[in-house]
Amino acid sequence: MDHATWPTGTLVGLLSILILYKIFSARMGKELFIRKIPGLSAIEEAVGRATEMGRPMVFVPGIGGLSLATLQALSILKYVTSIAAKYRTRIIVPTIDSVVYTVAEEITKDAYTAQGVPEQFNPDDIRYLSDDQFAFASGVVGILNREKAASNFMFGLFAAEALILAETGHQVGAMQIAGTPSILQIPFFITAADYTIIGDEFYAASAYLSREPTLLGSLVGQDYAKALIILVILAGILTVSMPPLHLHGALSFLNHFADWVNWFK
């Protein structure tokens, strides 16, 4: 069983306080600015492209179960489906996990209903393919080829099949937008997709798309948390690089800087 050590607990606690503080200050009406994320701004363009070409879009919510990354992917799915419903464009959602399949079906149905076109929702477009990684990959490859997808969205957790999906999308001429927290797959997406959302940009997607104060606050809190981490790293580098100090009196606490670096180990 994994349990937190004191340093982990302290750091996670500090980061959580920072993030929550920024969330609540944003809820109180503080104006916040977030920079442009090209990959997320291009979503509407991708839907528009599919609409103009009269071809469907494919949205792959990764190969994970109902984890945080998948929830974020589903959040983006709702946004994409809302635009697709507005433009009367078909969207196909292949899933690998039966729980994700049920949630994706509900989300898509809700999005069509919210746009006033519930009759456009086709339950056959939300598909549970297989829980096997490569059977799922071959299923998605088949859909991309058969349907000649105009746009391909890949958001969520991916593994070895990432390149198979992205390269197939490229071969069928789909405009591709990808985002994943799976660090090893990021280079493949950067190579094969038109836009790739990397690192914490992936978890910033819901904030960026909805512009909700709570989420924007969380985003700014994340930046503060990153600044804190950078400070800890810099302080660590400084202390381990410094020669031993032999200070006396009020400054003697500086002699033990190296100790707190060890404490974090």
Added chain:
Amino acid sequence: MFTRYLIKPGAPQWLWVLGVIGDFLLFGGILFAFLQAIPARFRRPFIVTLTFLAGLIYSVEFFWPADPKTQMNFLTPLRLKLGEATKVVYAFALGLGTYNLIRFHGSNLIRKRPGWHNNLAFFISFAAMMGVGFWAYYAPSSKAAANAYNMLFEGIVGALGATMFSTIGFYIVSAAYRAFRIRSGEATLMLLAAFIVMLGQVPVGAYLTSGIPSGGVLRNLRLENLSYWILSQPNMAAQRGIWFGIEIGALAMALRQWLSLERGSFFEREL
């Protein structure tokens, strides 16, 4: 929950399965009926409280110091039980997934849409794998069942998976061709780095720079050492930088979910 009191140890397996399903339906039914019965304005606070309490169990369990011998604290058994409960939810969802497969392939087959033979292949494969799976499970001593299962699972499913996996090699070539085209300063730098790393991983790379002394400062110019340096220093630093961002993003999202602060999409407000 009630199953362990009503069903005695040693009872047939199917009775336990029925008991667990009964438990789930009973508690799920009570929860559903309760949510329907209470006024709409109380539903959200109820779900928010339930989410908070469930999250609290997991976080307190993680932060509470564990017994060094057992690596467990007073909440660990409860966390394990909750993990088992989610498996039951997954089992039900699997049924829905199977229903989706049958509905999709069944309607294509009945209407004889183009490619209907693929839908027929699905039903044949589904029935064969399920039949042989049950046969092998309930007749563990049968050699014929074990052989049939191995033939289907390892001989076909495993081989098909491996075939699909092996196609990655071809996709890498086409992706690498596009990635390594010299279009900008960054692409040139990446090509150079990739060239060194690739050469450093193969014997011919080591051979090419074998003339450089293996000691002293000059050893850093040997291709295998350059390759190792690129992978373990700049590459690793960039990867860890991305990791920090991802983990902080995940922490922020986890906090929003736990405290029901998440907005947009399926969490309260329409986009």
